[in-house]
Amino acid sequence: MHVHKALTIAGSDSGGGAGIQADLKTFQELSVFGMSALTAITAQNTLGVSGIFPLSVEAVAAQIDAVASDLAPDAVKTGMLFDRGIIACVSEKACLYGWEKLVVDPVMIAKGGAPLLKAESIDAVKTLLLPVTYMLTPNIPEAEVLTGLSLTTIEARKEATRMLSSFGCRYVLLKGGHDDCNEYSTDLLFDGTSFTEYVGKRVHTQHTHGTGCTFSAAITAELAWGKTPWAAVDTAKQFIQAAIEQPLGIGAGHGPTNHWAYRGGVRC
Ligand SMILES: Nc1ncnc2c1ncn2[C@@H]1O[C@H](COP(=O)(O)OP(=O)(O)O)[C@@H](O)[C@H]1O
Numbered sequence: 001m002h003v004h005k006a007l008t009i010a011g012s013d014s015g016g017g018a019g020i021q022a023d024l025k026t027f028q029e030l031s032v033f034g035m036s037a038l039t040a041i042t043a044q045n046t047l048g049v050s051g052i053f054p055l056s057v058e059a060v061a062a063q064i065d066a067v068a069s070d071l072a073p074d075a076v077k078t079g080m081l082f083d084r085g086i087i088a089c090v091s092e093k094a095c096l097y098g099w100e101k102l103v104v105d106p107v108m109i110a111k112g113g114a115p116l117l118k119a120e121s122i123d124a125v126k127t128l129l130l131p132v133t134y135m136l137t138p139n140i141p142e143a144e145v146l147t148g149l150s151l152t153t154i155e156a157r158k159e160a161t162r163m164l165s166s167f168g169c170r171y172v173l174l175k176g177g178h179d180d181c182n183e184y185s186t187d188l189l190f191d192g193t194s195f196t197e198y199v200g201k202r203v204h205t206q207h208t209h210g211t212g213c214t215f216s217a218a219i220t221a222e223l224a225w226g227k228t229p230w231a232a233v234d235t236a237k238q239f240i241q242a243a244i245e246q247p248l249g250i251g252a253g254h255g256p257t258n259h260w261a262y263r264g265g266v267r268c
C-alpha cells in the first residue's frame, strides 16, 4: 500500500473548526496521512479568539525538520504563520527540502477580527513565501491586502491573480466566499495563462468557521495523491460545499463546517 502524506504548518484552534485541527481532519477524510508543525496556540471557539500564544522559530523549525527528514510529505500547506521569523523559516525549509507542492493559505484575520498575522509581516509573505509557493489561496480581503487593489469586479479579481502570480507562485486560487451579495460563491484559478472558475451555490449560514483552512487542506490532500491542480481544486470544492451545506450546528457563534459530510455524514 502506498501511503500519501501531507504536512500542515499552522496554528492550533482549540475549538477544532479551523487551523491545524481542520487540516488534519480534512487530510484524514481524504485518506491522506496528516502531519503537523504548530506555529501558535490560539484559545478560540465559535465566538472568537481569546488568546494567541506564538511558538518560537526554533520550535517551528525543529518540528519541520523532524517530519521532513523522516516522513517526506508529498504535499505541504501553510495556514497561520503569525510573524516574519516563522515565514522566513518556512521559506528556508521549502528550499532545503525541495517542496514542490506547497499550498499557501495566507491567513491574516480570523472571521471574528483577531489578527493571525502581524501587519508588518505582509511584505515577507510576498518576498519570501510566494516565490516558493505552488498554489496561493487568498480570500478577497487577503488578496486586496497583498495587491493593494479593490476587488469588487471580476476584471479586478483577474488583475489581482495576475499580480500575485508575478510574485512567483505557480497557481493562484482567489476564493469568492466573501462576495456576500452573490448567489454563488465562485473561486478563480489562474495558471499563469488562463482562468478556471469553480462555482458553488452560496449557502446562507453562520456556520462557516474554518472554510478557508478546510478548503486549502483538501486541495493539499488531493495534490498529495498526485492529482492535477484543476482536479485537486474540483474535489476540494465538492468537499467544502458539502461541509458548509450540512453544518453540525454546534457552538453559540460561527460554528465549524462538517468535515464528515463529503464522505457521507456523521456516525449516529
Ligand atoms: N456561504 C458559502 N456558501 C458556499 N460556499 C462558500 C461560502 N463561504 C465560503 N465558501 C467557499 O468556501 C471556500 C473558502 O472560501 P472563503 O470563505 O472565502 O475563505 P476564508 O475562510 O479564507 O475566508 C471557497 O471555496 C468559497 O467559495
Ligand SMILES: Cc1ncc(COP(=O)(O)OP(=O)(O)O)c(N)n1
Pocket (backbone or CB within 6 Å): 010, 011, 012, 013, 018, 019, 020, 042, 044, 079, 080, 107, 109, 110, 111, 112, 116, 208, 209, 210, 211, 212, 213, 214
Ligand atoms: C489557528 C487558526 N488558523 C486559521 C484561522 C482562520 O481560518 P479560516 O479558515 O480563514 O476561518 P475563519 O477564521 O475565517 O472562520 C483561524 N481562525 N485559526
